[in-house]
Amino acid sequence: MIKKTKIVKIYGRLIKVAIVLLTFIFIYRRIFIRDNLDEVMLRYNFEINNHNFVLLSVIVFLLMILNWSIETVKWQYLIKKIESVPFFKALNAIFSGITVSIFTPNRVGEYAGRVFVLEHADRWKGVLITILGSFCQLLVTIVFGSISFVVFLHSESANYFIGDYAIYGLSFLILFLAALLIFLYFNIGILSLLINKLPKRLKKIKRYGLIYSRYSKKELAVVLLLSTLRYFVFITQFYLLLNLFNINIPYIDTFYIMSLVYITMSAIPTITLTELGIRGSVSLYFFGLYLSNRGELPGSYELGIVTVSSLLWLLNLALPALVGAVFVFRLKFFRKNEFND
Numbered sequence: 001m002i003k004k005t006k007i008v009k010i011y012g013r014l015i016k017v018a019i020v021l022l023t024f025i026f027i028y029r030r031i032f033i034r035d036n037l038d039e040v041m042l043r044y045n046f047e048i049n050n051h052n053f054v055l056l057s058v059i060v061f062l063l064m065i066l067n068w069s070i071e072t073v074k075w076q077y078l079i080k081k082i083e084s085v086p087f088f089k090a091l092n093a094i095f096s097g098i099t100v101s102i103f104t105p106n107r108v109g110e111y112a113g114r115v116f117v118l119e120h121a122d123r124w125k126g127v128l129i130t131i132l133g134s135f136c137q138l139l140v141t142i143v144f145g146s147i148s149f150v151v152f153l154h155s156e157s158a159n160y161f162i163g164d165y166a167i168y169g170l171s172f173l174i175l176f177l178a179a180l181l182i183f184l185y186f187n188i189g190i191l192s193l194l195i196n197k198l199p200k201r202l203k204k205i206k207r208y209g210l211i212y213s214r215y216s217k218k219e220l221a222v223v224l225l226l227s228t229l230r231y232f233v234f235i236t237q238f239y240l241l242l243n244l245f246n247i248n249i250p251y252i253d254t255f256y257i258m259s260l261v262y263i264t265m266s267a268i269p270t271i272t273l274t275e276l277g278i279r280g281s282v283s284l285y286f287f288g289l290y291l292s293n294r295g296e297l298p299g300s301y302e303l304g305i306v307t308v309s310s311l312l313w314l315l316n317l318a319l320p321a322l323v324g325a326v327f328v329f330r331l332k333f334f335r336k337n338e339f340n341d
Contacts, residue, residue: 056244060237064315067233068094074136074226075114078129081214083121092327093117097130098317099324110134113324125211132188132212136220137227138266139185144231145263146178148256155293186220189213234258237312245304253290260286283309 068091076090085093093114100113111134115126150171184190195209239254249257264282287305 053244056240060240060244060315063233063237063240064319067230067237067316068320070226070230070233074223074230075130075133077219077226078133078215078223079118079121079126081129081211082125083118085117089117095320095324096327097324098320099322099327102317102321122208124208128208128211132215133223133227136185136223137230139181140224140227140231141259141262141266142181143178144255144259145266146174148259149263150174151256152260185224186217188215188220234262234316237316238308241308241311242304245308247301247304247308249287249290257283257286257290 072087072091072094075094076085076087079085079090093116096116097110097113101108101110111127111130114130115123118126153167153171189212192210192213235251235255235258238258239249239251242249242254261282264286283305284302287301291301
């Protein structure tokens with residue numbers, strides 16, 4: 001029994017070390033090998049002379065803290081159905097999840113990374129609850145992205161490629177699908193009812209699936225509100241950094257363009273580290289169309305837009321992942337009752 005306990009502890013430590021090593025390797029490769037960091041930093045250093053540099057930089061950094069604080073409160077609010085988790089312990093879970101997700105496709109590792117702070121609750125239920133929170137964040141992206149995409153379809157840029165009838169048809173389809181997702185979200189309990197009708201031999205799955213029926217529409221609305229606040233934080237960060245690099249685009253237009261970027265990104269399967277390059281390309285495309293319509297040359301802003309995308313990635317993902325690497329060592333991958341005879 002003692003020998004088995006020691007073996008499990010060794011496995012746990014090896015997993016933690018592996019996660020931390022992979023995180024540092026992936027971030028190092030992303031920053032120092034795959035991207036032209038010197039060019040980005042040259043542009044960044046040039047803008048230090050901007051008289052608003054200190055103020056804007058501090059605000060953007062504080063918004064990063066606000067962003068992950070909101071996500072912590074949201075996850076804490078959702079997970080209390082199975083276990084009460086203090087704020088700082090929940091924050092530990094959030095940062096650990098980012099660390100695990102940094103090298104997994106579409107950040108799926110984030111679900112597993114969070115639930116290992118749970119002391120007593122069923123971790124599979126914790127994963128399902130975390131998925132609910134992520135789906136809500138995706139829902140916000142889809143709703144605002146759909147509205148922006150409909151606006152884009154009615155713009156001159158899109159009219160060159162498709163006709164009026166196609167535009168109206170696509171607009172209706174996009175908005176209908178967005179409305180359907182909102183309906184399904186607020187009626188997530190239906191999923192539990194469907195799972196409950198599964199055969200008795202799938203009793204374990206039925207037990208897990210019933211977790212969604214425990215959330216009221218009011219609670220789901222609170223989670224949706226928190227997700228929407230996070231979305232506005234993302235947009236505001238991007239807007240402030242654009243101003244830092246003297247790219248003067250109105251907030252409402254930045255919101256519109258970035259909504260197109262985020263919904264496009266959500267449809268592209270990526271690993272977090274390759275996401276940076278793809279996001280920069282998608283941002284350049286939509287900002288390029290916008291600037292062209294405004295009669296400006298997109299090329300003069302390309303480096304600034306790529307730099308802003310890189311800085312946001314570093315601030316919102318790479319930095320929290322490095323912080324989470326410390327918290328990973330506090331995770332408990334195995335509980336005593338999981339290896340006791």
